[in-house]
Every structure is written in structure tokens, then in C-alpha cells.
Amino acid sequence: MKAILVAVTTKYDVYDVDYSLAELENLANVAGYEVSNKVTQSLDKPTPKTYIGSGKLDEIKVMVDFYEIDTVIFNDELTPAQIRNIQEILDVDIIDRTFLILKIFEMRASDKSQMLEIKLANAMYMLPRIGYLSIGSDRIGGGGLTRGSGETERELNRRRLISEIHHLQTEIMKSKNTKINQISRIKRNELPIVALVGYTNSGKSTTMNTLMNYLNSTGKEVFAKDQLFATLATYNRKLTYNKTDFMLVDTIGFVSKLPHNLVASFYETLEEVKNADLIIHVIDSSSIYINQELLVVLEVLHNLNCNDIPSIYLLNKWDKTIDMNMAIPGKKTIRYSNKTQEGIDELLNSIIEEISESTIHARVTIPYKRGDIVKVIEEKATINKREYLDNGTYYDLEIPKKLYYLIKDYDLDTMIN
Ligand SMILES: Nc1nc2c(ncn2[C@@H]2O[C@H](COP(=O)(O)OP(=O)(O)OP(=O)(O)O)[C@@H](O)[C@H]2O)c(=O)[nH]1
Ligand SMILES: [Mg+2]
Numbered sequence: 353m354k355a356i357l358v359a360v361t362t363k364y365d366v367y368d369v370d371y372s373l374a375e376l377e378n379l380a381n382v383a384g385y386e387v388s389n390k391v392t393q394s395l396d397k398p399t400p401k402t403y404i405g406s407g408k409l410d411e412i413k414v415m416v417d418f419y420e421i422d423t424v425i426f427n428d429e430l431t432p433a434q435i436r437n438i439q440e441i442l443d444v445d446i447i448d449r450t451f452l453i454l455k456i457f458e459m460r461a462s463d464k465s466q467m468l469e470i471k472l473a474n475a476m477y478m479l480p481r482i483g484y485l486s487i488g489s490d491r492i493g494g495g496g497l498t499r500g501s502g503e504t505e506r507e508l509n510r511r512r513l514i515s516e517i518h519h520l521q522t523e524i525m526k527s528k529n530t531k532i533n534q535i536s537r538i539k540r541n542e543l544p545i546v547a548l549v550g551y552t553n554s555g556k557s558t559t560m561n562t563l564m565n566y567l568n569s570t571g572k573e574v575f576a577k578d579q580l581f582a583t584l585a586t587y588n589r590k591l592t593y594n595k596t597d598f599m600l601v602d603t604i605g606f607v608s609k610l611p612h613n614l615v616a617s618f619y620e621t622l623e624e625v626k627n628a629d630l631i632i633h634v635i636d637s638s639s640i641y642i643n644q645e646l647l648v649v650l651e652v653l654h655n656l657n658c659n660d661i662p663s664i665y666l667l668n669k670w671d672k673t674i675d676m677n678m679a680i681p682g683k684k685t686i687r688y689s690n691k692t693q694e695g696i697d698e699l700l701n702s703i704i705e706e707i708s709e710s711t712i713h714a715r716v717t718i719p720y721k722r723g724d725i726v727k728v729i730e731e732k733a734t735i736n737k738r739e740y741l742d743n744g745t746y747y748d749l750e751i752p753k754k755l756y757y758l759i760k761d762y763d764l765d766t767m768i769n
Pocket of ligand 2: 556582605
């Protein structure tokens with residue numbers, strides 16, 4: 353299928369248009385399109401009626417006819433009216449970035465709860481667009497105008513879709529209840545959590561597999577492949593290095609301009625990153641768009657309120673980096689390659705260093721009635737001194753950072769008299 357990509361650039365753009373279009377082209381390729389042309393126009397903001405100016409649209413029409421184009425793909429989410437208006441002029445399939453990402457997620461989804469989330473996002477996207485985009489077409493991009501669909505048929509489709517949305521919402525609620533149990537099981541394990549995060553295709557899953565093999569860990573390898581969104585969920589594997597156990601977490605890859613219908617479920621899969629003791633930000637050092645990719649990830653981490661979590665930059669794919677002098681200021685940076693295993697010991701040592709440092713020194717007096725807290729202290733903290741006083745047990749101790757909240761109210765150094 354042959355496609356043209358169309359983007360509007362405004363002075364408010366965070367990412368430059370070449371980057372954004374390269375990303376869109378990748379997405380289009382994954383979905384089975386061959387991109388023959390890219391068209392951009394600089395405007396104050398996209399035109400409400402047709403996204404791009406009418407003169408530009410006429411130019412695109414000429415290209416569509418000349419190159420025998422099947423589909424025109426727009427770089428932003430189009431409104432239903434824009435789809436209809438553009439369709440009338442170009443008379444080919446019209447799709448947007450959101451539709452493309454939803455379709456790819458749908459192609460990739462492997463487990464049931466992901467499938468439900470994606471189906472729901474899809475249905476929500478489709479609802480206002482009924483009659484403009486065909487529903488349930490399995491040919492990707494077969495989403496052009498359903499020509500000649502009558503009012504009755506449209507209303508029928510609308511009702512069908514609404515009932516599907518209700519059904520999906522119920523199913524998702526049910527599957528969420530089981531999910532909560534799974535998360536708390538990981539937490540109860542109370543191992544330090546080390547999360548691999550990064551732009552899609554930067555090499556997170558491969559890194560997880562490399563570390564597992566290197567440490568002779570017996571867990572299952574995770575799926576890694578040269579494709580966008582190879583991973584759509586979170587995977588945990590327990591690893592041991594230098595007698596220290598930790599939980600390594602592989603996550604879904606980030607991308608700019610994620611469809612807003614998908615954002616909620618995307619962030620939900622990243623919930624575990626919020627609990628991480630250490631974030632390993634995996635960067636494809638061979639990408640020509642490294643700076644933009646870095647920005648996308650930093651923005652998501654900021655939205656997740658993860659700025660306070662210690663993190664390391666992993667300059668991955670160092671075997672084919674384009675800039676041997678590359679350095680990113682501000683944080684610990686490790687040059688690393690899954691291919692040559694360069695940097696693997698430095699990475700593992702840094703992980704251990706960071707997670708074992710995450711304890712807090714405190715002096716507390718725990719009232720005798722808080723046997724529950726005393727139990728955790730006796731099991732998990734390193735106790736320097738213990739004394740039984742009138743009002744409770746006094747401890748001078750080192751406690752893992754994430755358990756500090758338990759004793760915070762009894763910390764003698766921070767208590768205000
Ligand atoms: N040359 C080279 N290729 C690598 C390296 N690490 C990973 N790759 C390749 O990069 C591609 C993507 O790797 P993945 O591990 O699937 O990437 P990911 O970050 O998990 O991607 P998503 O799950 O899609 O977000 C694969 O083809 C890997 O073989 C490396 O150090 N050097
Ligand atoms: Mg992956």
C-alpha cells in the first residue's frame with residue numbers, strides 16, 4: 353500500500369518535523385505502508401476544517417493521482433469533520449497518527465487485559481468517526497470513508513459500538529481486580545526494583561535478556577525484536593549479582609504524541625516504574641534522533657512523578673554509535689552494548705551500588721502497641737542499637753528507603769517538639 357505523509361508544523365512544536373515524520377514513517381512501515389512522499393506546511397495552527405491549507409491539499413491531490421496513492425496519513429489526530437472534508441477532496445483512505453498507533457498496538461497485543469484496553473481505546477476513537485472510518489476492517493488502513501453508508505446504518509453501528517464500549521469497560525474492571533493482586537505480590541516480595549525504561553526499540557528487552565544470560569538466571573527470556581512496540585506490557589525477572597537480589601522490570605517503549613485514548617493504559621503499565629529504586633534509562637546511542645528520543649522519555653518520566661528516583665543513562669548500541677564522544681551531562685552514563693557486552697560489569701556494579709545505597713539512617717522509639725512495625729524492623733532493618741524504654745523500643749537503625757514511611761512518624765530527629 354502506498355501512502356503520503358502530511359504534517360503541519362507550528363512554532364509551538366516540541367519536536368522538529370523531520371524527527372516527527374521519521375517516526376510516523378516507521379509507524380507506517382510497521383503497519384504495512386510504503387511511504388512515497390512527505391508533505392509539510394508551516395502554519396500558526398492546523399486549519400480547523402482541513403488540517404492543512406486548501407492550496408496544499410490541491411497539491412496533495414495531484415500527487416495522489418500521479419503516484420497512485422492509496423492512503424494519506426496525517427501526523428496528528430484529525431477531528432471527524434477534518435476526516436470528512438479531506439476525504440471529499442482527496443477521495444482516498446484518510447488515516448491519522450492515532451489510528452496508526454492503535455492498529456499497531458492491536459497487532460501486537462498478546463494478553464487478554466491488553467487486548468481489552470486497546471479495543472476500548474479503539475472503540476472510543478471510532479465512536480465519533482462512524483460513517484467516516486469503517487469499523488472492524490482487518491485490512492490495516494482499510495479505514496477510509498465508508499462510502500455511501502446511510503443514516504440508518506450509521507445509527508446502527510453507533511449503537512453497536514456503544515454497547516461494545518460498555519461491555520469492554522465491564523471486562524476491564526473485572527481484569528483490574530486480578531491485576532491488583534499481581535502487583536501487590538511483586539511488592540510483597542520486597543526486592544529492590546530496577547526498571548528499564550526508554551524509547552521504543554532502544555534495546556530494553558535485549559538488555560534484560562543479556563543480563564539474565566550473563567547471570568545464568570533461569571527465568572524466561574522476554575521477547576525482543578527490531579520493531580516498534582515489541583513489548584506492550586511489563587515483565588519482571590529476579591536477578592542476583594554479588595549476592596544481592598533485585599527485580600529487573602522491562603517496560604513498554606515510549607513514543608511521542610501517544611493517542612490520548614491509550615495514554616491511561618500506557619501509564620498504567622508503567623505503574624511499577626513509580627515504585628522503582630533505580631531507573632535505567634536505555635538510550636539508542638546510534639539513533640540520529642537521540643536528543644528528541646531523550647526528550648520524549650524525560651517528559652513521560654516527569655509525568656509519572658519519577659524525577660526523584662535515582663537513574664542511570666545507558667548508552668546502548670555503543671557498538672554502532674554515531675558519535676564516540678557522546679556524553680549526556682547530569683547523570684551517571686554508561687557506554688554499553690548487548691552485542692559486544694561492553695559495559696556489562698559497569699552496569700551491574702552500578703545497579704548494586706545504587707540499590708544498596710538506598711537505606712536511611714534513623715533513631716526511633718516505637719510504642720509497644722506497634723508490634724507490627726517492630727516486626728518489620730527486626731526483619732528488614734540493620735539495627736545498630738536497641739533499648740527497651742518506658743514508652744517503647746528505641747532503635748538506632750538503617751532501614752531500606754521504601755520502608756521508611758513506616759517509621760517516619762517516630763523518627764526522633766525529625767520530630768518537632
Ligand atoms: N547493534 C546492536 N543492536 C541492539 C543492541 N541492543 C539491542 N539491539 C537491537 O535493537 C532492536 C530492538 O531491541 P529490543 O530489545 O526489542 O528493544 P526494546 O527497547 O525492548 O523495544 P520495544 O519493546 O519495542 O520498546 C533489536 O533488533 C535488537 O537486536 C546493541 O547493543 N547493539
Ligand atoms: Mg521490549
